[in-house]
Amino acid sequence: MAKRLIVTGGAGFIGSNIIHALNQRGLSNIIAVDNLTNGDKALNLSDLAICDYVDKDVFYDALLDGHYGPIDTIFHEGACSATTEHDGRYMMASNYEPSKKLLTYCQRTGTRLLYASSAATYGASTSFTEDPAHEKPLNVYGYSKLLFDQIVRRALPGLGTQVAGFRYFNVYGPREQHKGGMASVAFHNFNQFMADGCVRLFGQYGACQPGEQMRDFIAVNDLVATKLWFFDNPGQSGVFNLGTGRAQPFNDVAAAVVNTVRAHRNQPPLDLAAMVRTGVLEYTPFPDKLRGRYQCFTQADMRALRGTGCNVGYADVAHGVADYVRHLLRAQPGHTP
Numbered sequence: 001m002a003k004r005l006i007v008t009g010g011a012g013f014i015g016s017n018i019i020h021a022l023n024q025r026g027l028s029n030i031i032a033v034d035n036l037t038n039g040d041k042a043l044n045l046s047d048l049a050i051c052d053y054v055d056k057d058v059f060y061d062a063l064l065d066g067h068y069g070p071i072d073t074i075f076h077e078g079a080c081s082a083t084t085e086h087d088g089r090y091m092m093a094s095n096y097e098p099s100k101k102l103l104t105y106c107q108r109t110g111t112r113l114l115y116a117s118s119a120a121t122y123g124a125s126t127s128f129t130e131d132p133a134h135e136k137p138l139n140v141y142g143y144s145k146l147l148f149d150q151i152v153r154r155a156l157p158g159l160g161t162q163v164a165g166f167r168y169f170n171v172y173g174p175r176e177q178h179k180g181g182m183a184s185v186a187f188h189n190f191n192q193f194m195a196d197g198c199v200r201l202f203g204q205y206g207a208c209q210p211g212e213q214m215r216d217f218i219a220v221n222d223l224v225a226t227k228l229w230f231f232d233n234p235g236q237s238g239v240f241n242l243g244t245g246r247a248q249p250f251n252d253v254a255a256a257v258v259n260t261v262r263a264h265r266n267q268p269p270l271d272l273a274a275m276v277r278t279g280v281l282e283y284t285p286f287p288d289k290l291r292g293r294y295q296c297f298t299q300a301d302m303r304a305l306r307g308t309g310c311n312v313g314y315a316d317v318a319h320g321v322a323d324y325v326r327h328l329l330r331a332q333p334g335h336t337p
Helices: 013-024 039-044 056-064 088-109 140-158 177-182 185-196 220-232 250-264 272-277 317-330
Strands: 004-008 030-034 052-055 071-076 112-118 163-168 170-172 199-202 217-219 238-242 281-284
Touching: 004 013, 004 056, 013 030, 013 220, 030 056, 039 177, 052 056, 056 088, 071 088, 088 112, 088 140, 112 140, 112 220, 140 163, 140 238, 163 220, 170 185, 170 220, 170 317, 185 199, 185 250, 185 317, 199 250, 217 220, 217 317, 250 272, 250 281, 250 317, 272 281
Parallel strands: 004 030, 004 071, 030 052, 071 112, 112 163, 163 238, 170 217, 199 281
Antiparallel strands: none
């Protein structure tokens, strides 16, 4: 039997997509680790093939005790990902401490570690290159990810096994329905449009006009394809950005959502001005609680990742969000193929 794989955060958005992709390769000797206090997350596992499920509160120490036998690779996606969480002790206990235990285990056993970092490590920076000079987190979530990246960087010269961290930018796609307020803007815009006939974005903030805040939006399928490229190339280690390398405004996401649904209904597309004029797109006042804590622009510098030879292609918003919306439409009650 092939060595086991572990996916922490396995019932979550990205973790469950990784398991899905591994299943498509015929791999099912997978331990999924998560916290199912939010039981709706279990639905992300219901159509997947795994060999075991383990609660995160017992997993990490049991792993260090050798409870699970030989492990080939750990995909570490488990974390508290709420950028609005202010309890620093909880954040570090959830994100930093478990990651350190995994690194210790992998150093000791030769198990490979492919882990999730975050573009939140850049925070207030206007440059998004994997360099300490540009790492300025705005919240304890970003700091929890940065601190582990720093530990990995110090360990890299002496590592005998693959350890690769990936700074995710703005990810969207299937299996994020349990995330509530932390789900992607594409998911929220779709549900707003289906329920109310309009989508809502933040209004003007600083130098950004309404809806013109720009992010590097990446489809989860493209993100997973990149992780599996590293899985196939165990000689590549480091800390890498993982976005598309292309910043686009939230207005582009709203337009892709609206016009994909309109095409599904055999209606003609609307340009941005028509969306605003007809009330299909509304702008809400920028929330006070996010002032000074909000990234108005992100764009992954992809040179380090591309330097490994990784040649995965990345969809732009028009194509990636449209594919996602068609997936959401197929999942609607009463849909007939």
